[in-house]
Amino acid sequence: MTGGAGYIGSAIALALVDAGHDVVVLDDLSAGAAEAVVGARLVVAGIDDRAVLDRELPGVDVVVHCAARIVVAESIADPLGYHDANVARTIALLRACVDHGVLRVVQSSTAALYAEAPSLVVDEEAPIAPASPYAAGKAMVERILLDAGSLGLRSLVLRYFNPLGADPRGRVGMRGERGSHVLERLRGAWAERTPFTITGVRWPTRDGSGMRDYVHVWDLAEAHVAAVERFDDVVAHGSRVVNLGSGAGTTVRELVAAFEHVVGGRLEVVEGPPRPGDVAGARTTIDRARDELGWTPRRSLEDAIRDALAWAARDGAPATSQDDGLG
Ligand SMILES: NC(=O)c1ccc[n+]([C@@H]2O[C@H](COP(=O)([O-])OP(=O)(O)OC[C@H]3O[C@@H](n4cnc5c(N)ncnc54)[C@H](O)[C@@H]3O)[C@@H](O)[C@H]2O)c1
Ligand SMILES: O=c1ccn([C@@H]2O[C@H](COP(=O)(O)OP(=O)(O)O[C@H]3O[C@H](CO)[C@H](O)[C@H](O)[C@H]3O)[C@@H](O)[C@H]2O)c(=O)[nH]1
Numbered sequence: 553m554t555g556g557a558g559y560i561g562s563a564i565a566l567a568l569v570d571a572g573h574d575v576v577v578l579d580d581l582s583a584g585a586a587e588a589v590v591g592a593r594l595v596v597a598g599i600d601d602r603a604v605l606d607r608e609l610p611g612v613d614v615v616v617h618c619a620a621r622i623v624v625a626e627s628i629a630d631p632l633g634y635h636d637a638n639v640a641r642t643i644a645l646l647r648a649c650v651d652h653g654v655l656r657v658v659q660s661s662t663a664a665l666y667a668e669a670p671s672l673v674v675d676e677e678a679p680i681a682p683a684s685p686y687a688a689g690k691a692m693v694e695r696i697l698l699d700a701g702s703l704g705l706r707s708l709v710l711r712y713f714n715p716l717g718a719d720p721r722g723r724v725g726m727r728g729e730r731g732s733h734v735l736e737r738l739r740g741a742w743a744e745r746t747p748f749t750i751t752g753v754r755w756p757t758r759d760g761s762g763m764r765d766y767v768h769v770w771d772l773a774e775a776h777v778a779a780v781e782r783f784d785d786v787v788a789h790g791s792r793v794v795n796l797g798s799g800a801g802t803t804v805r806e807l808v809a810a811f812e813h814v815v816g817g818r819l820e821v822v823e824g825p826p827r828p829g830d831v832a833g834a835r836t837t838i839d840r841a842r843d844e845l846g847w848t849p850r851r852s853l854e855d856a857i858r859d860a861l862a863w864a865a866r867d868g869a870p871a872t873s874q875d876d877g878l879g
Contacts, residue, residue: 553577554599554645555619556592557584560660560715560769562724564616565592567773568780576608579619583728590723600644609652614780616658617645620690624664624829627686638689643696650703656787657697658779661711663765663795665691668831672756672763672801675837676711676793683829694793701790708779708787713765713797713836715772717856718863725769725863732827734764734804735860738811741819748819750804752826757833761804762826765797765835768851768859772796778845786844794841798849801835807853814857 553568555561556577561584568575575592578599586594597604599619609615620638621627627634649657665688666674667681682688697707716735718725730736741748753760775796779786786792802810812818842848 553616553618555579555584555617555660557581557586557588557594558618559726559730560712560772561616561618562588562590563719563769563773564618564776566590566719566724567770567777568592568616571777571781573777573780576612578604578608583621585727588724588727598641600641602644602648605645605648606652609648609654612652612654614656614658614783615645615649615654616660616776616780617642618660620660622686624684624686627684627689631685634685635689635692638686639692639696642693646696646700646705650700650705655705656783657705657707658776658783659693659697659707659709661690661694661709661793662687663711663713663797663834663836665694665711666834669834670756672832672834673837674795674834676795676840683831694791698791706783706787706789707791708783709791709793710775710779711793711795711836712772713767713795715769716766716853717768717770717851717859720770720851720855720859722859722862722866725860734807735811735857738808738819739861739864742811742815742817746820747822748808749822749824750808751824752830753823755826755832757801757803759803759805762830763801763803763833763835765800765833766802766807766853766856767796767798767849768856770859771798771849771851774850775841775845775847778847782845792844794845795836795838796841797836797838798853799836799838800853801833802853810853811857814854814861
């Protein structure tokens, strides 16, 4: 798999190892950490390193392609760099896969490519309207995978909603600075006894704050185990898209309440304007994931918060600052 030294990829790799699979992680460590690779073999290289791909691809059953640059704001500042990293290098990877007859790809995609949905619910057929080079690159890769079906390549495109949490057994979790991530903001506010700002309180949601579909990262990882194991049943040919979320929408105010319940205390909450590019949000339906992958999320929002806090405490990670300019 690619990107297996990152936040989500390290969970996927470990869940695959737990399930008894042989996993090779290809990661250039541009954002990931070697220590995040547990139980799998790490190959430090770019996804377009042809010599490495020629050595490693023979015998691979499924490529799980998770590597990407992921910072939306950075993609707006550096669109060519993002399309090079996420689109051009993916083409190089896919070319090597086809050349070696490795014709099953599980692709990490994102809910960020959906158009805003007035109903606040999307399924896989909902219209897409990527609003950043990051999301547009993901949409382009989805299209390239579809087109590569004529070469015999089959792909299972998994569009993630908002991952939270860490391995419930504490082996992997989020590393480094993710200052804009709402749970990191909540954790920082709690640790430093500073106010938590709700960014936007006039959205068309039940309480005015932004809504997201938060999914436990270990549930997400288990969905990939199902994707790998059921690949041939789900994708007979061409490309199939499956959304991965909890199926429930949670507003920021509800998330704050869940956080307070887990930590057993109150946060000081202030209301602020939306961040640039913010959206009301949406939840996904999870019928297709259930029917085709045989997967349903098993962990609650509070489980995710608890696991993230336990991981952060164990990792010795510093509380994030409130004004790092991300997001
Ligand atoms: N985190 C989210 O909220 C979210 C939401 C939807 C989709 N996704 C997708 O999930 C995937 C993983 O995201 P994440 O949050 O774990 O990010 P991350 O930055 O933690 O992990 C990405 C990993 O890819 C590696 N990488 C990047 N470019 C590479 C290259 N050219 N060659 C080899 N390795 C490379 C990095 O070193 C890192 O280990 C990405 O494809 C992302 O687009 C993430
Ligand atoms: O200090 C904060 C930070 C966030 N929020 C709110 O919390 C929710 C979640 O915010 P996140 O930034 O955690 O998640 P987003 O879905 O807004 O965006 C995230 O997921 C996207 C993909 O879906 C991109 O990856 C993006 O870079 C990443 O920040 C939003 O309603 C946001 O307005 C606050 O109220 N206060």
